[in-house]
Amino acid sequence: MDAYLLLDFGSTYTKLTAVDIENEEILAAAKDITTIEDDIMIGFNKAYKKIEEQLEGKEVNFVRKLACSSAAGGLKMVAIGLVPDLTAEAAKRAALGAGARILKVYSFQLTKSEIEEIKNSNLDIILLAGGTDGGNKECIIHNAKMIAEHGLNVPVVVAGNKTANDEIQEIFDASGTTYRIAENVMPKLNTLNVEPAREEIRKIFMSNIVEAKGLGNAESFVQGILMPTPAAVLKAAEALSLGTDEEDGIGDLVVVDIGGATTDIHSLADGEPSKAGVTMRGLEEPFAKRTVEGDLGMRYSAVALLEAAGTRKLREYLGDKERKIDVAGSCEYRYNNIKMVPETHEEIAFDEAMAKTATELAMSRHVGTVECTYTPMGPIYTQIGKDLLPTKYMIGTGGVLVHSENPHKILEAGTYNKADGIYLKPENPKFLLDKTYILSAMGLLAQELPDMAVRIMKKYLVSIG
Incomplete structure (x- = not known):
C-alpha cells in the first residue's frame, strides 16, 4: 500500500506518523527522544524502528516523507x-x-x-x-x-x-x-x-535554517523539512476550520498546545464582536492567530509559570485550602528535572493544576477584551482583540492533556468565566483531544493532500467531556 511518512523533529521528542493514503488511515505512530546534540538521525532511527515493528507483515511503500521541526530551539x-x-x-x-x-x-x-x-x-x-x-x-x-x-x-x-x-x-x-x-x-x-x-x-x-540546526542529515531521508512545527499545527487547524473545496470544515476553533517550555494558543475565527452595541478598536486581528507564552510551560518554564500565576492560583486548582503542598518546591523540581514523568497521584494532580493554570493564563492573553465606558449618552462597549465567545471547538494537544484522565477539565480552565468577564473566551465549546499527536502531521499532509488531511482529523480527533 502507498503511504506518507510524516515527521516532527520536536524540541524533546521526534514523532513519526505513517498514513495510508489509499484508505485514509493512520497505520502507525511512534516517538523517541530528539538527539540534536549528536546526530538527529539517532533519535529518528529509534522511532522509525518502532514504526517498522508496528507495520510488520504489511507491505508499505512510503511514497512521500515530509517533516517539520522545532528542534534546537525552533x-x-x-x-x-x-x-x-x-x-x-x-x-x-x-x-x-x-x-x-x-x-x-x-x-x-x-x-x-x-x-x-x-x-x-x-x-x-x-x-x-x-x-x-x-x-x-x-x-x-x-x-x-x-x-x-x-x-x-x-x-x-x-x-x-x-x-x-x-x-x-x-x-x-x-x-x-x-x-x-x-x-x-x-x-x-x-x-x-x-x-x-x-x-x-x-x-x-x-x-537556510535547516542545515544550520544540524537537520541536514535528515534531509537526505525526507523530501524536505517544510516548516517549523508550530506553523504545521496552525496549518492543520486552518484546514480543519475552513475545510477545502471538497471537504467541509468544522468552523471556528481554538487549539491549546501545552508543552514543557511554552503554551501555544491557535485561534481560527474572525473574532468580530458577537454582541450588539460593541465597537472594535485597535489593530485588525488575523483569522489564523497564534500566540506563544514562554513563561507558561510544564518543565523548562515551571518556575516562570509560578511567578506568572502566583501560588494562590495553583492552590485553587489543587484544592489545597490548608496550604499543605509545597507549590514552589514542586515547580522548582520540575524545572530542574525536565524529563520527569509524574507517577504518583500527587504528582499527576500537580501537573494537571499547572496545565489548568497555563491554559487559563494563555487564553486570557490570547483573546480580546471588552471595556465599558460610561458617557452622558449611556454605556459604550469597546472590544480590543478577538471575540472568541461563540467558538465551536477547543482542541487540546500536548503530553499533559493526552495522558490526563480528565483532559476536558484542563481545557475548561480556558473557557469564559463570569468572574473574569472582560476576557472573551469560548463560552460553550465542544472539546476535542489530539490523542495521537496528529496535528503537526496533518499540517504537513495538508500541504499536498488537504482534503484527506481534513477527513483524517475529523476521524481521529477524539471528543471528550
Missing part, C-alpha cells in the same frame, strides 16, 4: 517595526504565525545598544517592518542601514513601507546581507497582511 526571530502598537505588533504577529519564537520586538529607530543586543541574541531571522505604504520610510531605512553597517549575519525579511524597498535593496546588496522582500505587513493603518511575510520566512527556514 525558529528564533526578532521583529522590528515603527510604532509598538501598530507595525511592530503586525510584524510580531506575522512572525508568530510563521511558527517562530519571538525573542524581542523593537520599535522606532534602532540604537547601537539594541543592535548589539540583536547581534548577541542567537537568532535565525530578522523581520524588518515599519510604515504603511506611502507613509513614514525614514525609520525602516535607518534600521536597514544599522543592520547592514553592524554586520548582522542573519537573513532579513523586509515587509514594510513599499516605497522604501528600492533603497533597502541597495543597502543590503552593498553590504552582502541576505534578504527577501515581502509585501507590507500593514499596508494601511490597522490593516494586516501577514501571509506574504510568513511565506518568505518559511522559505528561509527551508533553505
Whole structure:
C-alpha cells in the first residue's frame, strides 16, 4: 500500500506518523527522544524502528516523507517595526504565525545598544517592518542601514513601507546581507497582511535554517523539512476550520498546545464582536492567530509559570485550602528535572493544576477584551482583540492533556468565566483531544493532500467531556 511518512523533529521528542493514503488511515505512530546534540538521525532511527515493528507483515511503500521541526530551539526571530502598537505588533504577529519564537520586538529607530543586543541574541531571522505604504520610510531605512553597517549575519525579511524597498535593496546588496522582500505587513493603518511575510520566512527556514540546526542529515531521508512545527499545527487547524473545496470544515476553533517550555494558543475565527452595541478598536486581528507564552510551560518554564500565576492560583486548582503542598518546591523540581514523568497521584494532580493554570493564563492573553465606558449618552462597549465567545471547538494537544484522565477539565480552565468577564473566551465549546499527536502531521499532509488531511482529523480527533 502507498503511504506518507510524516515527521516532527520536536524540541524533546521526534514523532513519526505513517498514513495510508489509499484508505485514509493512520497505520502507525511512534516517538523517541530528539538527539540534536549528536546526530538527529539517532533519535529518528529509534522511532522509525518502532514504526517498522508496528507495520510488520504489511507491505508499505512510503511514497512521500515530509517533516517539520522545532528542534534546537525552533525558529528564533526578532521583529522590528515603527510604532509598538501598530507595525511592530503586525510584524510580531506575522512572525508568530510563521511558527517562530519571538525573542524581542523593537520599535522606532534602532540604537547601537539594541543592535548589539540583536547581534548577541542567537537568532535565525530578522523581520524588518515599519510604515504603511506611502507613509513614514525614514525609520525602516535607518534600521536597514544599522543592520547592514553592524554586520548582522542573519537573513532579513523586509515587509514594510513599499516605497522604501528600492533603497533597502541597495543597502543590503552593498553590504552582502541576505534578504527577501515581502509585501507590507500593514499596508494601511490597522490593516494586516501577514501571509506574504510568513511565506518568505518559511522559505528561509527551508533553505537556510535547516542545515544550520544540524537537520541536514535528515534531509537526505525526507523530501524536505517544510516548516517549523508550530506553523504545521496552525496549518492543520486552518484546514480543519475552513475545510477545502471538497471537504467541509468544522468552523471556528481554538487549539491549546501545552508543552514543557511554552503554551501555544491557535485561534481560527474572525473574532468580530458577537454582541450588539460593541465597537472594535485597535489593530485588525488575523483569522489564523497564534500566540506563544514562554513563561507558561510544564518543565523548562515551571518556575516562570509560578511567578506568572502566583501560588494562590495553583492552590485553587489543587484544592489545597490548608496550604499543605509545597507549590514552589514542586515547580522548582520540575524545572530542574525536565524529563520527569509524574507517577504518583500527587504528582499527576500537580501537573494537571499547572496545565489548568497555563491554559487559563494563555487564553486570557490570547483573546480580546471588552471595556465599558460610561458617557452622558449611556454605556459604550469597546472590544480590543478577538471575540472568541461563540467558538465551536477547543482542541487540546500536548503530553499533559493526552495522558490526563480528565483532559476536558484542563481545557475548561480556558473557557469564559463570569468572574473574569472582560476576557472573551469560548463560552460553550465542544472539546476535542489530539490523542495521537496528529496535528503537526496533518499540517504537513495538508500541504499536498488537504482534503484527506481534513477527513483524517475529523476521524481521529477524539471528543471528550
